[in-house]
Amino acid sequence: MQRIGNISIKGKIILLILSVTYGTMILWSVFVLFQHSNETKKTFNQSMQMNAKIIADYVVGPISFNDTIETKNILKRINSIPSIIGIAAYGTNKQLITNYILNEHKPNITYSYNIEKTTIEDQANIKSFVGEIVYDNIHYGTIILHANTTEIQDQIQNYAKTLLFFIFLLGILAYLAALYMQKIISKPIQDLASVSRQISENNDFSLRVHRSTQDEITELYNAFNNMLAQIESRDRIRTEYEIQLTKAKTKAEEADKLKTSFLTNMSHELRTPMNAILGFSSLLLEEETPCGQYKSFIEIINESGNTLLNLVDDILDISKIEAGQIDIKKEDTNIHRLLEELLLSFNEIKHQKKAGEIALFLENNRNCKNLILTDPYRLRQILMNLLGNALKFTDVGNISFGIESITKQKVTFYVTDTGIGISSEQIPLIFERFRKIDNEKNRLFRGAGLGLAITKKLVELLDGEIWLESQLGIGSTFRFSIPNVISDSKEITNNLVKRSFADTTKRLNILIAEDESNNYKYLYQLLFKYNVNISWAKNGQEAINLCNIKDFDVILMDIKMPIVDGYKATKIIKATFPTIKIIAQTAYAGKTELEKVLEAGCDDYIVKPINPNKLISKLFSN
Amino acid sequence: MLPDNNNPIDETSLKVAYIERFTRFVEWPQDSSNEFIIQIIGDTELYDAMQAKFKTHSIKNKKTSVINSSEIDENNLPQLLIIGNINKIENYILKTANKPILTISNETSMCEKGVMINLFIHEKRLRFEVNEQALRNSKLYVNYRLMQMAMRIIYPVNNQNATNR
Known part of the structure; x- marks a missing residue:
């Protein structure tokens, strides 16, 4: 069985066809030969028996009239009958009347005078037949006829030979048919094996096997092709993933590097203003420090605090x-x-920074359409970042900004400076976070490297795009465009640009709800010089209680407080005293949190650290 | 049993045996008679031998009687008529013509005269000749074996069948 298993498919098919064909043919031939042999023998026997009877009939006449000569003449007629080699006629007394034997068989046959003594059966190829001589129910004697069976044996042999020849011929035909059939079956399998080999050698899964007919092998081909397609697709996806993973890895490694660099940088950026704050505040505490230097020390502390605040804002934003x-x-x-407004703000900043050699221009064509649908808070932040950046990197010259173009699709803003500029190779890198252009000169500039990264993200959030043109040593121009979505209303006053008159002379009853005593002290110091009456509630519950006792014009409500928080307190107080103006003061600078504050019922909010000017403006405005 | 050459018997006995064999190969038309009549004319020796033979032997399973008479009884016609050495043979031929009576003789040229079977000696053997026309006219059925054994056939019905053995 193992040996058959090792034979090739071609060999197996040929073996199968030939074994079935030959097996069938041989069985059939044996059967036919057996049948034919029996039939031939039977026919021969019947024929010889008939001959014996006919001759017996012929000799009735001569034997009736005791005519031996005529009897013999009749017996001699066996000459013309094939296979008969001898014949004898015996009378009713069983005595031999006459006989006739073919010359060549005379040595083989001897007819005894008495029928009972005639025994020639010994000879294998000679067979005897008996015919009774009877006419009209009268028995005249017996005819014994001897026939040679060699001839029919030869006939059978010849038949067998012919049959063998045909088997041989059919065998050749069967072999040719098997060769042809095996090609039909084994060739496609060999083709499949060949393609599989090519695939495994070349790792090429784009190869396919083709077949025009429709049979089980075609189904196998289709399944194979499907499998190849799946492998190919899986490989493609895997390759894509590999590319993505490699990119991600490179990016992660770079990010890691950037973060390390950021942390180092950040540490520096945090420690530098912190150094000034702590250093100068220590100097202030020293008794020897002349009073005349206090103001300049405090200004430095304040500036350093603002620097820290900006840094924190940037980190939170990103x-x-x-x-x-x-x-x-x-x-x-x-x-x-x-x-x-930005022009006003930055002129002030410029003035504070004592950057007198820089001219700031706004090129604003007021004839253009002025209302668009966008996020004013973020747009302002973008422009502030770009202007801050320009101011930071420009020592001498000018900074101009404004609207470059307004089309139906978009509004393009620009900020140009005559600062240090950057090389064209570094332009694509400048919007990446934690990226600061490290060259000798830039080391002079502070910053976490987040401003432009935030700006780019914000522009993208406004569905716009930002780009930069710059020349090293000459200057830079940042441009960004946002969609020009037409506003329905013609004029607007929004929160950011709203200006209202603040009358700081009016008398106000102010309740400060604040759990942190330092914060309270700061607010108290800020406000006591105005015409105000200040009360302090250390939590929400106290604020509610105080409102029930005294009349207040304004409440500065901290949000995060023990017992009752700012939201709840605001709701309760507003429910009873809707006319009291409540300004939330919170360190939660997120827009969502601020909206939550307004939802709770606050009239306005101010973000910690509290800018004194802003606070006064909000307190005393109507 | 017929004698062979090794056991010679007399000619008359041989003739009786032949005549008996003739009756085996001849069929007579059906009749109601249950008697087979053999009439012998002019041959006493043969009559005696026939008498002896057919005392115990029957023909066609019928009682056989042998009569010696020169007159043919029209009312009781014989089946077999043996005509010996007589002169007026033509009369008997005329009387038996076209009748189912087998006529046998043992003289020269008797068949030519109208006898159906004529016995004779040829080369020391008893042989016979047959007048086929006379047999045909008699409405008797004669088996081919009898014709086969005849040495001569006189007036053959079909010329092609004329043989001379």
């Missing part, structure tokens, strides 16, 4: 952007007014 927590609230925005 974290939120990356966590997808930045919300964009589009509303009708007056872009001209926004730009004018």
Whole structure:
């Protein structure tokens, strides 16, 4: 069985066809030969028996008239009958009347005078037949006829030979048919094996096997092709994943490097202002420090604090952007007014930084359409970042900004400076987070390397794009465009650009709800010089209680407080005293949190650290 | 049993045996008679031998009687008529013509005269000749074996069948 198993498919098919064909043919031939042999023998026997009877009938006449000569003449007629080699006629007394034997068989046959003594059966190829001589129910004697069976044996042999010849011929035909059939079956399998070999050698899964007919092998081909397609597709996906993973790995490694660099940088950026704050505050505590230097020391401390605040804001912004927590609230925005406000703010900043050699220009065509639908808060942040960046990297020259073009599709803003500029190779890198262009000169500039990364993300959140043109040593121009979505209303006053008159002389009863005593002290110091009456509640519950006792115009409500928090306290107080103005003061700077504050019932909010000017403005405005 | 050459018997006995064999190969038309009549004319020796033979032997399973008479009884016609050495043979031929009576003689040229079977000696053997026309006219059925054994056939019905053995 193992040996058959090792034979090739071609061999197996040929073996199968030949064994079935030959087996059938041989069985059939044996059967036919047996049948034919029996039939031939039977026919021969019947024929010889008939001959004996006919001759017996012929000799009735001569034997009746005792005519031996005529009897013999009749017996001699066996000459013309094949196979008969001898014949004898015996009378009723069993005595031999006459006989006739063919010359060549005379040595083989001897007829005895008495029928009972005639025994020639010994000879294998001679057979005897008896015919009774009877006419009209009268018995005249017996005819004994001897026939040679060699001839019919030869006939059978010849038949067998012919049959063998035909078997041989059919065998050749069967072999040819088997060869042809095996090609039909084994060739496609060999083709399949060949393609499989090619695939395994060349690792080429794009190869396919083709077949035009429809049979089980075609099904096998289709299944094989499907498998190849699946492998190919899986390989492609895997390769894509590999590429993506490699990219991600490179990116992660780079990010890791950047973070390390960021941490080093951040440590430096944090420690530098911190150094000034702690250093100068220590100097202030020293008794020897002349009073005349106090102001300049405090200014340095204040500036350093602002630097730290900006840094914290930037880190928070980038974290939120990356966590997808930045919300964009589009509303009708007056872009001209926004730009004018920025000009005012930055002139002040410039003045504070004593950057007198820098001229700041706003190129604002007020004839242009002024209202677009966008997020004013984020747009302002973008422009502030770009202007801050320009101010930071420009020592002498000018900074100009404004609207470059307004088309039906978009509004393009620009900020140009005559600062240090960057090389064209570094342009694509400048918007990456934690990326600061490390060259000898840049080391002079502080910053965490987050400003432009935040700016780019914000522009993208506003469905816009940002790009940069710069020349090293000559200057840079940042441009960004946002969609020009037409606003329905013609004029707007939004929170950011709203200006209201603040009358700081009016008398106010102020309740400060604040659990941190330092914060309270700061607020008290800030406000006591105005015409105000200040009360302090250390938590929400106290604030509610105090409201029930005294009349207040304004409540500065901290949000995170023990017992009852700012939200709850605001709701309760507003329910009873809806006219009291409640300004939330919170360190939660997120837009969502601020909205929550307004939802709770606060009239306004101010973010910690509290800017004194802003606070006064909010307190005394109507 | 017929004698062979090794056991010679007399000619008359041989003739009786032949005549008996003739009756085996001849069929007579059906009749109601249960008697087979053999009439012998002009041959006493043969009559005696026939008498002796057919006392115990029957022909066609019928009682056989042998009569010696020169007159043919029209009312009781014999089946077999043996005509010996007589002159007026033509009369008997005329009387038996076209009748189912087998006529046998043992003289020269008797068949030519109208006898159906004529016995004679040829080369020391008893042989016979047959007048086929006369047999045909008599409405007797004669088996081919009898014709086969005849040495001569006189007036053959079909010329092609004329043989001379």
